[in-house]
Amino acid sequence: MAVRSRKMTDKIPEPTLRRLPWYLSNAKLMKEKGEKYVSSTQISRQINIDASQIAKDLSYVDISGRTRVGYEVDLLIQVLEDFLGFTNLHKAYLFGVGSLGGALLRDSGLSHFGLQIVGAFDINPNLVGTTVEGIPIYHTDEFEERRAKDGVKIGVLTVPINIAQDITDKMVAGGIQAVWNFTPFRIRVPETIVVQNTSLYAHLAVMFNRLNEIIKK
Amino acid sequence: MAVRSRKMTDKIPEPTLRRLPWYLSNAKLMKEKGEKYVSSTQISRQINIDASQIAKDLSYVDISGRTRVGYEVDLLIQVLEDFLGFTNLHKAYLFGVGSLGGALLRDSGLSHFGLQIVGAFDINPNLVGTTVEGIPIYHTDEFEERRAKDGVKIGVLTVPINIAQDITDKMVAGGIQAVWNFTPFRIRVPETIVVQNTSLYAHLAVMFNRLNEIIKK
Numbered sequence: 001m002a003v004r005s006r007k008m009t010d011k012i013p014e015p016t017l018r019r020l021p022w023y024l025s026n027a028k029l030m031k032e033k034g035e036k037y038v039s040s041t042q043i044s045r046q047i048n049i050d051a052s053q054i055a056k057d058l059s060y061v062d063i064s065g066r067t068r069v070g071y072e073v074d075l076l077i078q079v080l081e082d083f084l085g086f087t088n089l090h091k092a093y094l095f096g097v098g099s100l101g102g103a104l105l106r107d108s109g110l111s112h113f114g115l116q117i118v119g120a121f122d123i124n125p126n127l128v129g130t131t132v133e134g135i136p137i138y139h140t141d142e143f144e145e146r147r148a149k150d151g152v153k154i155g156v157l158t159v160p161i162n163i164a165q166d167i168t169d170k171m172v173a174g175g176i177q178a179v180w181n182f183t184p185f186r187i188r189v190p191e192t193i194v195v196q197n198t199s200l201y202a203h204l205a206v207m208f209n210r211l212n213e214i215i216k217k
Numbered sequence: 218m219a220v221r222s223r224k225m226t227d228k229i230p231e232p233t234l235r236r237l238p239w240y241l242s243n244a245k246l247m248k249e250k251g252e253k254y255v256s257s258t259q260i261s262r263q264i265n266i267d268a269s270q271i272a273k274d275l276s277y278v279d280i281s282g283r284t285r286v287g288y289e290v291d292l293l294i295q296v297l298e299d300f301l302g303f304t305n306l307h308k309a310y311l312f313g314v315g316s317l318g319g320a321l322l323r324d325s326g327l328s329h330f331g332l333q334i335v336g337a338f339d340i341n342p343n344l345v346g347t348t349v350e351g352i353p354i355y356h357t358d359e360f361e362e363r364r365a366k367d368g369v370k371i372g373v374l375t376v377p378i379n380i381a382q383d384i385t386d387k388m389v390a391g392g393i394q395a396v397w398n399f400t401p402f403r404i405r406v407p408e409t410i411v412v413q414n415t416s417l418y419a420h421l422a423v424m425f426n427r428l429n430e431i432i433k434k
Contacts, residue, residue, distance in 0.1 A: 017426055018419040021401040025378045029402075032379055047403040085425030086418070103320035113418045114425060153428060161242045162249055178428045180420065184238040185246075186264040194427040196420045201303070201330045202235045203397065203413045208302030208331060209234055210411040211370060211395045 016057045017084075022047055023054065024080040031073045039070030089116040091152045093176075095167050096159030097122040097137055100182055100200075104156060105132040118150060140167075144174040153177045161185040233274045234301075239264055240271065241297040248290045256287030306333040308369045310393075312384050313376030314339040314354055317399055317417075321373060322349040335367060357384075361391040370394045378402040 030038045044051035063079045065071045121140045128139045155176040164185040178194035184201045247255045261268035280296045282288045338357045345356045372393040381402040395411035401418045
Protein backbone atom coordinates (compact mmCIF):
# COMPACT_ATOMS: atom_id res chain seq x y z
CA MET A 1 0.00 0.00 0.00
CA ALA A 2 1.27 3.42 -0.88
CA VAL A 3 -0.68 5.21 1.82
CA ARG A 4 0.02 4.31 5.42
CA SER A 5 -3.22 4.27 7.29
CA ARG A 6 -3.47 6.38 10.43
CA LYS A 7 -3.71 3.42 12.74
CA MET A 8 -0.22 2.28 11.81
CA THR A 9 1.39 5.52 12.92
CA ASP A 10 -0.62 6.99 15.81
CA LYS A 11 -1.37 5.52 19.18
CA ILE A 12 -5.14 5.50 19.39
CA PRO A 13 -6.42 7.50 22.41
CA GLU A 14 -8.16 5.53 25.15
CA PRO A 15 -11.43 7.56 24.97
CA THR A 16 -11.67 6.67 21.27
CA LEU A 17 -11.05 2.99 22.05
CA ARG A 18 -13.81 3.12 24.63
CA ARG A 19 -16.28 4.67 22.19
CA LEU A 20 -15.62 2.29 19.30
CA PRO A 21 -17.66 -0.55 20.91
CA TRP A 22 -20.66 1.81 20.95
CA TYR A 23 -20.37 2.32 17.22
CA LEU A 24 -19.98 -1.42 16.78
CA SER A 25 -23.14 -2.22 18.72
CA ASN A 26 -24.99 0.51 16.87
CA ALA A 27 -23.86 -0.91 13.53
CA LYS A 28 -25.02 -4.38 14.60
CA LEU A 29 -28.41 -2.91 15.40
CA MET A 30 -28.59 -1.20 12.00
CA LYS A 31 -27.73 -4.49 10.32
CA GLU A 32 -30.54 -6.20 12.20
CA LYS A 33 -32.93 -3.53 10.97
CA GLY A 34 -31.87 -4.33 7.41
CA GLU A 35 -29.85 -1.16 6.79
CA LYS A 36 -27.02 -1.39 4.26
CA TYR A 37 -25.35 1.94 5.04
CA VAL A 38 -25.00 4.10 8.11
CA SER A 39 -23.61 7.63 8.35
CA SER A 40 -21.86 9.24 11.30
CA THR A 41 -24.80 11.66 11.45
CA GLN A 42 -27.20 8.73 11.90
CA ILE A 43 -25.03 7.13 14.59
CA SER A 44 -24.71 10.54 16.22
CA ARG A 45 -28.47 10.98 16.44
CA GLN A 46 -28.88 7.59 18.04
CA ILE A 47 -26.14 7.57 20.61
CA ASN A 48 -25.87 11.27 21.30
CA ILE A 49 -22.23 11.81 20.38
CA ASP A 50 -21.06 14.56 18.02
CA ALA A 51 -20.95 13.36 14.39
CA SER A 52 -17.55 14.98 13.91
CA GLN A 53 -16.25 13.07 16.93
CA ILE A 54 -17.55 9.82 15.48
CA ALA A 55 -15.94 10.52 12.10
CA LYS A 56 -12.67 11.36 13.87
CA ASP A 57 -12.80 8.19 15.97
CA LEU A 58 -13.51 6.08 12.91
CA SER A 59 -10.55 7.66 11.10
CA TYR A 60 -8.31 5.51 13.32
CA VAL A 61 -9.94 2.43 11.87
CA ASP A 62 -9.22 1.28 8.36
CA ILE A 63 -12.58 2.18 6.82
CA SER A 64 -13.80 5.05 4.70
CA GLY A 65 -17.34 6.26 4.33
CA ARG A 66 -18.99 7.27 1.08
CA THR A 67 -20.39 10.76 0.68
CA ARG A 68 -24.09 10.94 1.54
CA VAL A 69 -24.57 7.21 2.25
CA GLY A 70 -21.89 6.74 4.90
CA TYR A 71 -20.25 3.49 5.95
CA GLU A 72 -21.21 0.07 4.65
CA VAL A 73 -22.77 -1.62 7.70
CA ASP A 74 -21.36 -5.13 7.13
CA LEU A 75 -17.89 -3.78 6.52
CA LEU A 76 -18.06 -1.43 9.51
CA ILE A 77 -18.96 -4.32 11.81
CA GLN A 78 -16.19 -6.52 10.45
CA VAL A 79 -13.52 -3.81 10.54
CA LEU A 80 -14.47 -2.71 14.06
CA GLU A 81 -14.56 -6.26 15.45
CA ASP A 82 -11.15 -6.95 13.94
CA PHE A 83 -9.71 -3.68 15.11
CA LEU A 84 -11.02 -4.09 18.65
CA GLY A 85 -9.55 -7.57 18.86
CA PHE A 86 -12.92 -9.30 19.32
CA THR A 87 -12.47 -11.71 16.40
CA ASN A 88 -9.44 -13.63 17.59
CA LEU A 89 -9.30 -15.25 21.01
CA HIS A 90 -6.83 -13.92 23.57
CA LYS A 91 -5.98 -16.54 26.17
CA ALA A 92 -6.17 -15.45 29.79
CA TYR A 93 -5.81 -16.81 33.31
CA LEU A 94 -8.07 -15.83 36.19
CA PHE A 95 -6.65 -15.40 39.69
CA GLY A 96 -8.99 -15.90 42.64
CA VAL A 97 -12.07 -18.10 42.20
CA GLY A 98 -14.26 -16.30 44.73
CA SER A 99 -17.73 -14.98 44.09
CA LEU A 100 -16.84 -12.55 41.30
CA GLY A 101 -14.09 -14.77 39.88
CA GLY A 102 -16.45 -17.73 39.68
CA ALA A 103 -19.08 -15.53 38.05
CA LEU A 104 -16.62 -14.40 35.37
CA LEU A 105 -15.60 -18.01 34.67
CA ARG A 106 -19.27 -18.74 34.04
CA ASP A 107 -19.73 -15.74 31.75
CA SER A 108 -19.24 -17.37 28.37
CA GLY A 109 -20.07 -14.01 26.79
CA LEU A 110 -16.48 -12.85 27.26
CA SER A 111 -15.31 -15.24 24.57
CA HIS A 112 -17.56 -13.48 22.03
CA PHE A 113 -15.45 -10.42 22.70
CA GLY A 114 -12.11 -12.15 22.29
CA LEU A 115 -11.27 -13.25 25.83
CA GLN A 116 -10.82 -16.95 26.48
CA ILE A 117 -10.10 -17.87 30.08
CA VAL A 118 -8.12 -21.10 29.79
CA GLY A 119 -7.31 -21.66 33.45
CA ALA A 120 -7.85 -20.29 36.94
CA PHE A 121 -5.65 -20.20 40.03
CA ASP A 122 -6.60 -20.36 43.69
CA ILE A 123 -5.20 -21.83 46.90
CA ASN A 124 -8.50 -23.17 48.28
CA PRO A 125 -8.08 -26.99 48.45
CA ASN A 126 -11.83 -27.40 47.81
CA LEU A 127 -11.44 -25.65 44.46
CA VAL A 128 -8.01 -26.75 43.23
CA GLY A 129 -8.40 -29.71 40.88
CA THR A 130 -12.02 -28.92 40.01
CA THR A 131 -13.38 -27.14 36.94
CA VAL A 132 -15.93 -24.38 36.33
CA GLU A 133 -17.65 -24.56 32.95
CA GLY A 134 -14.80 -26.77 31.81
CA ILE A 135 -12.11 -24.32 32.95
CA PRO A 136 -9.58 -26.07 35.22
CA ILE A 137 -8.63 -24.56 38.58
CA TYR A 138 -4.98 -25.00 39.51
CA HIS A 139 -3.02 -24.22 42.65
CA THR A 140 -1.42 -20.77 42.48
CA ASP A 141 2.00 -22.40 42.89
CA GLU A 142 1.59 -23.99 39.45
CA PHE A 143 1.17 -20.66 37.70
CA GLU A 144 4.69 -19.92 36.47
CA GLU A 145 5.28 -23.34 35.02
CA ARG A 146 1.88 -23.44 33.29
CA ARG A 147 2.24 -19.94 31.90
CA ALA A 148 5.60 -20.70 30.34
CA LYS A 149 3.94 -23.63 28.59
CA ASP A 150 0.62 -21.97 27.65
CA GLY A 151 2.08 -18.60 26.63
CA VAL A 152 -0.82 -16.76 28.28
CA LYS A 153 -0.30 -12.98 28.39
CA ILE A 154 -3.45 -11.74 30.18
CA GLY A 155 -4.34 -12.15 33.86
CA VAL A 156 -7.78 -11.41 35.33
CA LEU A 157 -7.43 -10.32 38.97
CA THR A 158 -10.34 -11.21 41.26
CA VAL A 159 -8.55 -11.96 44.54
CA PRO A 160 -9.24 -10.38 47.95
CA ILE A 161 -7.64 -6.94 48.34
CA ASN A 162 -5.14 -8.10 50.95
CA ILE A 163 -3.32 -10.25 48.39
CA ALA A 164 -4.05 -8.18 45.27
CA GLN A 165 -0.55 -6.67 45.14
CA ASP A 166 1.22 -9.95 45.94
CA ILE A 167 -0.60 -11.84 43.23
CA THR A 168 -0.03 -8.99 40.76
CA ASP A 169 3.71 -9.16 41.49
CA LYS A 170 3.63 -12.94 40.94
CA MET A 171 1.75 -12.51 37.67
CA VAL A 172 4.24 -9.97 36.37
CA ALA A 173 7.25 -12.01 37.52
CA GLY A 174 5.76 -15.03 35.77
CA GLY A 175 5.40 -13.23 32.45
CA ILE A 176 1.86 -11.79 32.40
CA GLN A 177 1.79 -8.60 30.31
CA ALA A 178 -1.74 -7.29 30.87
CA VAL A 179 -3.75 -7.27 34.10
CA TRP A 180 -7.53 -6.86 34.11
CA ASN A 181 -8.04 -5.69 37.69
CA PHE A 182 -11.53 -6.23 39.15
CA THR A 183 -10.45 -5.56 42.74
CA PRO A 184 -11.12 -2.19 44.35
CA PHE A 185 -7.38 -2.11 45.09
CA ARG A 186 -5.08 0.11 43.08
CA ILE A 187 -2.29 -2.22 42.03
CA ARG A 188 1.24 -1.08 41.21
CA VAL A 189 2.95 -2.53 38.13
CA PRO A 190 6.04 -1.75 36.03
CA GLU A 191 5.43 0.79 33.26
CA THR A 192 5.50 -1.82 30.53
CA ILE A 193 2.54 -3.74 31.96
CA VAL A 194 -0.97 -2.95 30.70
CA VAL A 195 -3.61 -2.47 33.41
CA GLN A 196 -7.35 -2.06 33.00
CA ASN A 197 -9.28 -1.36 36.19
CA THR A 198 -12.91 -2.45 36.23
CA SER A 199 -14.14 -1.54 39.66
CA LEU A 200 -17.76 -2.58 39.95
CA TYR A 201 -17.73 -1.06 43.44
CA ALA A 202 -16.63 2.37 42.23
CA HIS A 203 -19.53 2.33 39.77
CA LEU A 204 -21.88 1.36 42.57
CA ALA A 205 -20.55 4.20 44.73
CA VAL A 206 -21.19 6.74 41.98
CA MET A 207 -24.66 5.33 41.33
CA PHE A 208 -25.70 5.34 45.00
CA ASN A 209 -24.41 8.89 45.49
CA ARG A 210 -26.18 10.31 42.44
CA LEU A 211 -29.36 8.45 43.30
CA ASN A 212 -29.34 9.92 46.82
CA GLU A 213 -29.03 13.40 45.38
CA ILE A 214 -32.09 12.84 43.22
CA ILE A 215 -34.10 11.45 46.11
CA LYS A 216 -33.11 14.39 48.35
CA LYS A 217 -34.43 16.92 45.80
CA MET B 218 -24.04 21.97 64.04
CA ALA B 219 -22.69 25.43 63.44
CA VAL B 220 -20.44 24.41 60.60
CA ARG B 221 -22.00 22.84 57.55
CA SER B 222 -19.73 20.14 56.30
CA ARG B 223 -18.62 20.33 52.71
CA LYS B 224 -20.53 17.27 51.61
CA MET B 225 -23.85 18.93 52.42
CA THR B 226 -23.26 21.81 50.05
CA ASP B 227 -21.15 20.60 47.14
CA LYS B 228 -21.88 17.93 44.62
CA ILE B 229 -18.98 15.53 44.90
CA PRO B 230 -17.13 15.12 41.58
CA GLU B 231 -17.30 11.72 39.90
CA PRO B 232 -13.48 11.23 39.78
CA THR B 233 -13.39 11.73 43.55
CA LEU B 234 -16.20 9.20 44.01
CA ARG B 235 -14.27 6.74 41.89
CA ARG B 236 -11.10 7.19 43.94
CA LEU B 237 -12.72 6.85 47.38
CA PRO B 238 -13.06 3.03 47.11
CA TRP B 239 -9.27 2.88 46.62
CA TYR B 240 -8.73 4.69 49.91
CA LEU B 241 -11.25 2.41 51.55
CA SER B 242 -9.51 -0.75 50.40
CA ASN B 243 -6.17 0.71 51.42
CA ALA B 244 -7.53 1.52 54.90
CA LYS B 245 -8.86 -2.03 55.22
CA LEU B 246 -5.40 -3.33 54.37
CA MET B 247 -3.81 -1.04 56.99
CA LYS B 248 -6.28 -2.29 59.57
CA GLU B 249 -5.36 -5.89 58.75
CA LYS B 250 -1.71 -4.99 59.29
CA GLY B 251 -2.60 -3.70 62.75
CA GLU B 252 -2.20 0.01 61.98
CA LYS B 253 -4.25 2.45 64.06
CA TYR B 254 -3.62 5.58 62.00
CA VAL B 255 -2.95 6.27 58.35
CA SER B 256 -1.91 9.56 56.76
CA SER B 257 -2.65 10.78 53.25
CA THR B 258 1.11 10.66 52.66
CA GLN B 259 1.16 6.96 53.51
CA ILE B 260 -1.83 6.22 51.30
CA SER B 261 -0.20 8.29 48.57
CA ARG B 262 2.98 6.24 48.67
CA GLN B 263 1.04 3.01 48.41
CA ILE B 264 -1.42 3.78 45.68
CA ASN B 265 0.54 6.37 43.72
CA ILE B 266 -1.88 9.27 43.94
CA ASP B 267 -0.85 12.76 45.06
CA ALA B 268 -1.22 13.22 48.84
CA SER B 269 -2.85 16.61 48.32
CA GLN B 270 -5.39 15.00 45.99
CA ILE B 271 -6.17 12.37 48.62
CA ALA B 272 -6.61 15.03 51.33
CA LYS B 273 -8.86 17.02 48.99
CA ASP B 274 -10.94 13.94 48.12
CA LEU B 275 -11.33 13.06 51.80
CA SER B 276 -12.47 16.60 52.59
CA TYR B 277 -15.79 15.66 50.96
CA VAL B 278 -16.23 12.96 53.55
CA ASP B 279 -17.08 13.80 57.13
CA ILE B 280 -13.71 12.91 58.68
CA SER B 281 -10.74 14.96 59.83
CA GLY B 282 -7.19 13.78 60.22
CA ARG B 283 -4.87 14.63 63.10
CA THR B 284 -1.59 16.41 62.45
CA ARG B 285 1.30 13.98 62.05
CA VAL B 286 -0.68 10.78 62.72
CA GLY B 287 -3.37 11.17 60.11
CA TYR B 288 -6.78 9.47 60.00
CA GLU B 289 -7.94 6.88 62.48
CA VAL B 290 -8.12 3.68 60.42
CA ASP B 291 -11.30 2.22 61.97
CA LEU B 292 -13.13 5.51 61.65
CA LEU B 293 -11.92 6.07 58.09
CA ILE B 294 -13.25 2.66 57.05
CA GLN B 295 -16.60 3.25 58.72
CA VAL B 296 -17.05 6.76 57.39
CA LEU B 297 -16.05 5.78 53.83
CA GLU B 298 -18.30 2.71 53.78
CA ASP B 299 -21.21 4.82 54.99
CA PHE B 300 -20.49 7.64 52.61
CA LEU B 301 -20.14 5.33 49.61
CA GLY B 302 -23.42 3.65 50.45
CA PHE B 303 -21.89 0.21 51.03
CA THR B 304 -23.38 -0.25 54.51
CA ASN B 305 -27.05 -0.21 53.65
CA LEU B 306 -28.55 -2.45 51.02
CA HIS B 307 -29.99 -0.87 47.88
CA LYS B 308 -32.55 -3.12 46.25
CA ALA B 309 -32.17 -3.70 42.53
CA TYR B 310 -33.70 -5.66 39.67
CA LEU B 311 -31.68 -7.30 36.93
CA PHE B 312 -32.96 -7.35 33.35
CA GLY B 313 -31.78 -10.15 31.07
CA VAL B 314 -30.64 -13.43 32.60
CA GLY B 315 -28.13 -14.35 29.90
CA SER B 316 -24.54 -15.28 30.45
CA LEU B 317 -23.42 -12.04 32.12
CA GLY B 318 -26.76 -11.47 33.88
CA GLY B 319 -26.69 -14.95 35.36
CA ALA B 320 -23.08 -14.40 36.44
CA LEU B 321 -24.01 -11.19 38.25
CA LEU B 322 -26.91 -12.92 40.01
CA ARG B 323 -24.39 -15.47 41.30
CA ASP B 324 -21.95 -12.80 42.48
CA SER B 325 -22.91 -12.51 46.14
CA GLY B 326 -20.01 -10.06 46.54
CA LEU B 327 -22.20 -7.22 45.26
CA SER B 328 -24.25 -7.29 48.47
CA HIS B 329 -21.10 -6.52 50.48
CA PHE B 330 -20.98 -3.28 48.55
CA GLY B 331 -24.59 -2.35 49.10
CA LEU B 332 -26.35 -3.86 46.09
CA GLN B 333 -29.03 -6.47 46.69
CA ILE B 334 -30.58 -7.91 43.56
CA VAL B 335 -34.07 -8.92 44.70
CA GLY B 336 -35.49 -10.10 41.39
CA ALA B 337 -34.65 -10.63 37.75
CA PHE B 338 -36.70 -10.31 34.56
CA ASP B 339 -36.50 -12.24 31.33
CA ILE B 340 -38.87 -13.57 28.68
CA ASN B 341 -37.26 -16.99 28.24
CA PRO B 342 -39.92 -19.54 29.33
CA ASN B 343 -37.15 -21.87 30.53
CA LEU B 344 -35.99 -19.24 33.01
CA VAL B 345 -39.21 -17.53 34.11
CA GLY B 346 -40.42 -19.09 37.37
CA THR B 347 -36.98 -20.42 38.34
CA THR B 348 -34.46 -18.91 40.76
CA VAL B 349 -30.71 -18.27 40.69
CA GLU B 350 -29.05 -18.27 44.12
CA GLY B 351 -32.49 -17.73 45.59
CA ILE B 352 -33.27 -14.75 43.36
CA PRO B 353 -36.59 -15.25 41.53
CA ILE B 354 -36.83 -14.74 37.77
CA TYR B 355 -40.08 -13.15 36.60
CA HIS B 356 -41.52 -12.49 33.19
CA THR B 357 -40.67 -8.99 31.97
CA ASP B 358 -44.39 -8.23 31.74
CA GLU B 359 -44.63 -8.42 35.53
CA PHE B 360 -42.05 -5.70 36.06
CA GLU B 361 -44.21 -2.59 36.54
CA GLU B 362 -46.58 -4.21 38.98
CA ARG B 363 -43.76 -5.74 41.03
CA ARG B 364 -41.74 -2.54 41.12
CA ALA B 365 -44.67 -0.52 42.41
CA LYS B 366 -44.92 -3.03 45.26
CA ASP B 367 -41.20 -3.51 45.96
CA GLY B 368 -40.16 0.13 45.59
CA VAL B 369 -36.98 -0.87 43.74
CA LYS B 370 -35.11 2.12 42.27
CA ILE B 371 -32.12 0.48 40.57
CA GLY B 372 -32.10 -1.60 37.40
CA VAL B 373 -29.14 -3.66 36.18
CA LEU B 374 -29.19 -3.93 32.39
CA THR B 375 -27.71 -7.12 30.90
CA VAL B 376 -29.99 -7.69 27.89
CA PRO B 377 -28.88 -8.15 24.25
CA ILE B 378 -28.11 -4.84 22.52
CA ASN B 379 -31.08 -5.06 20.17
CA ILE B 380 -33.51 -4.62 23.07
CA ALA B 381 -31.29 -2.50 25.36
CA GLN B 382 -33.11 0.75 24.55
CA ASP B 383 -36.59 -0.80 24.71
CA ILE B 384 -35.97 -2.33 28.11
CA THR B 385 -34.40 0.90 29.36
CA ASP B 386 -37.51 2.80 28.29
CA LYS B 387 -39.70 0.24 30.10
CA MET B 388 -37.58 0.51 33.23
CA VAL B 389 -37.82 4.30 33.27
CA ALA B 390 -41.56 4.28 32.53
CA GLY B 391 -42.03 1.81 35.38
CA GLY B 392 -40.23 4.01 37.89
CA ILE B 393 -36.57 2.91 37.86
CA GLN B 394 -34.32 5.87 38.73
CA ALA B 395 -30.84 4.46 38.19
CA VAL B 396 -29.63 2.16 35.42
CA TRP B 397 -26.41 0.15 35.72
CA ASN B 398 -25.74 -0.54 32.06
CA PHE B 399 -23.51 -3.54 31.30
CA THR B 400 -24.38 -3.64 27.61
CA PRO B 401 -22.00 -2.17 25.03
CA PHE B 402 -24.97 -0.12 23.86
CA ARG B 403 -25.16 3.58 24.70
CA ILE B 404 -28.66 3.95 26.13
CA ARG B 405 -30.67 7.19 26.07
CA VAL B 406 -32.52 8.26 29.24
CA PRO B 407 -34.22 11.40 30.53
CA GLU B 408 -31.87 13.81 32.34
CA THR B 409 -33.16 12.89 35.77
CA ILE B 410 -32.17 9.25 35.45
CA VAL B 411 -28.77 8.12 36.77
CA VAL B 412 -26.75 5.94 34.39
CA GLN B 413 -23.52 4.10 35.09
CA ASN B 414 -21.96 2.33 32.12
CA THR B 415 -19.78 -0.67 32.89
CA SER B 416 -18.67 -1.96 29.55
CA LEU B 417 -16.50 -5.01 30.06
CA TYR B 418 -16.03 -5.09 26.30
CA ALA B 419 -14.67 -1.55 26.11
CA HIS B 420 -12.11 -2.49 28.76
CA LEU B 421 -11.19 -5.59 26.79
CA ALA B 422 -10.78 -3.49 23.64
CA VAL B 423 -8.39 -1.12 25.39
CA MET B 424 -6.45 -4.01 26.91
CA PHE B 425 -6.08 -5.90 23.61
CA ASN B 426 -5.00 -2.76 21.79
CA ARG B 427 -2.36 -1.76 24.34
CA LEU B 428 -1.10 -5.34 24.56
CA ASN B 429 -0.68 -5.46 20.78
CA GLU B 430 1.37 -2.28 20.88
CA ILE B 431 3.72 -3.82 23.43
CA ILE B 432 4.08 -7.04 21.49
CA LYS B 433 4.80 -5.12 18.28
CA LYS B 434 7.71 -3.27 19.93
